[in-house]
Amino acid sequence: MKHQIITISREFGSGGRTIGKQLAQKLGIPCYDEEIINQIAEESGLTKEFIRESGEYAPSGSWLGNALTGRDLYGRSINDAVWNLQKSVIQQLAEQGDCVIVGRCADYILRETADCLTVFIHASLEKRAERIVKVYGEREESPKKRLQDKDRRRKAYYQFYTDVKWGDVRNYQITLDSGVIGIEKCVEILADLYQTKREK
Amino acid sequence: MKHQIITISREFGSGGRTIGKQLAQKLGIPCYDEEIINQIAEESGLTKEFIRESGEYAPSGSWLGNALTGRDLYGRSINDAVWNLQKSVIQQLAEQGDCVIVGRCADYILRETADCLTVFIHASLEKRAERIVKVYGEREESPKKRLQDKDRRRKAYYQFYTDVKWGDVRNYQITLDSGVIGIEKCVEILADLYQTKREK
Numbered sequence: 001m002k003h004q005i006i007t008i009s010r011e012f013g014s015g016g017r018t019i020g021k022q023l024a025q026k027l028g029i030p031c032y033d034e035e036i037i038n039q040i041a042e043e044s045g046l047t048k049e050f051i052r053e054s055g056e057y058a059p060s061g062s063w064l065g066n067a068l069t070g071r072d073l074y075g076r077s078i079n080d081a082v083w084n085l086q087k088s089v090i091q092q093l094a095e096q097g098d099c100v101i102v103g104r105c106a107d108y109i110l111r112e113t114a115d116c117l118t119v120f121i122h123a124s125l126e127k128r129a130e131r132i133v134k135v136y137g138e139r140e141e142s143p144k145k146r147l148q149d150k151d152r153r154r155k156a157y158y159q160f161y162t163d164v165k166w167g168d169v170r171n172y173q174i175t176l177d178s179g180v181i182g183i184e185k186c187v188e189i190l191a192d193l194y195q196t197k198r199e200k
Numbered sequence: 201m202k203h204q205i206i207t208i209s210r211e212f213g214s215g216g217r218t219i220g221k222q223l224a225q226k227l228g229i230p231c232y233d234e235e236i237i238n239q240i241a242e243e244s245g246l247t248k249e250f251i252r253e254s255g256e257y258a259p260s261g262s263w264l265g266n267a268l269t270g271r272d273l274y275g276r277s278i279n280d281a282v283w284n285l286q287k288s289v290i291q292q293l294a295e296q297g298d299c300v301i302v303g304r305c306a307d308y309i310l311r312e313t314a315d316c317l318t319v320f321i322h323a324s325l326e327k328r329a330e331r332i333v334k335v336y337g338e339r340e341e342s343p344k345k346r347l348q349d350k351d352r353r354r355k356a357y358y359q360f361y362t363d364v365k366w367g368d369v370r371n372y373q374i375t376l377d378s379g380v381i382g383i384e385k386c387v388e389i390l391a392d393l394y395q396t397k398r399e400k
Binding site: 167169177180181193196 | 320322367368369370372373374375376377380381385389392393396
């Protein structure tokens with residue numbers, strides 16, 4: 001039987017990463033998130049901060065403009081290099097055994113090679129604003145503005161590198177509103193779904 | 201405590217109606233689907249067939265053209281009359297007690313007045329094509345074409361009468377791919393979520 005991979009896409013501030021970590025712990029399998037960034041950093045020599053941002057978010061400002069500038073003679077950019085490394089790291093991890101992978105377009109990257117439970121976690125702007133202030137603290141910019149900017153840039157990144165419409169219900173086997181359902185219950189539902197697939 | 205309403209929006213052929221019926225049976229609460237059509241038919245004198253189609257689907261052909269023709273002096277059309285009756289019937293049903301309501305924009309109609317678990321059921325075109333041939337039999341038109349036409353018209357209807365983007369993940373507390381997860385498991389997950397909300 002193929003390894004069972006759980007991919008978690010999420011809106012910033014929805015608690016998707018926390019759900020991934022708790023789920024993996026409950027199932028006794030690894031959760032990859034920071035590990036992917038570390039490995040790409042090691043292989044590329046780029047900083048973790050750069051990879052954290054550039055492997056999921058379009059740059060601020062005009063994304064298309066940015067995407068088309070800074071390319072070498074073959075049309076490759078540093079963002080493309082991160083994308084290619086990200087693809088290969090994620091594919092390697094998925095080959096090692098069952099795991100949870102948070103974000104980083106893993107659902108798209110593994111769509112043809114792995115057996116994935118594809119999950120999307122979201123919540124209302126209000127609930128996410130509450131959460132990011134609690135988790136990351138206050139910033140000069142309002143929490144809602146931070147969220148809208150993050151949402152916009154993540155969506156643009158997905159549209160550029162994949163043919164998946166980020167947040168379109170048809171791309172996910174299950175989507176959950178963590179603000180209404182609660183993180184604990186989300187973990188429980190996903191653990192149960194994983195077990196059911198495993199028993200088949 | 202307010203009544204708990206479960207609204208099920210679904211792609212045609214995804215088994216959303218079957219899930220609604222089995223879920224209601226499991227929970228010992230009513231499932232409204234055909235009942236809504238009957239009640240509107242009784243109050244309006246229109247045929248059930250007309251209401252079944254016109255309360256969820258934009259007409260074939262140019263929907264905007266159709267939506268703007270056939271209106272009386274006050275700009276009202278027969279579709280608007282069905283929409284208004286549908287709203288009032290659904291609101292009355294939601295006031296009577298816990299229930300499952302399948303389709304008919306119930307999620308939108310009840311968004312401000314009831315405590316809803318908002319669900320969306322979908323499946324791949326292949327799985328749905330298989331299912332509609334099994335349930336409704338062969339037709340002259342190919343199952344995929346029938347599905348694409350239904351999807352397009354339901355989406356157009358939602359866009360005209362609500363400000364909800366049909367199938368956008370952010371409008372639902374939970375969405376499930378019935379083709380992957382299976383009807384039985386969908387029912388189990390939703391029954392569990394309802395019970396958890398009820399116990400709160």
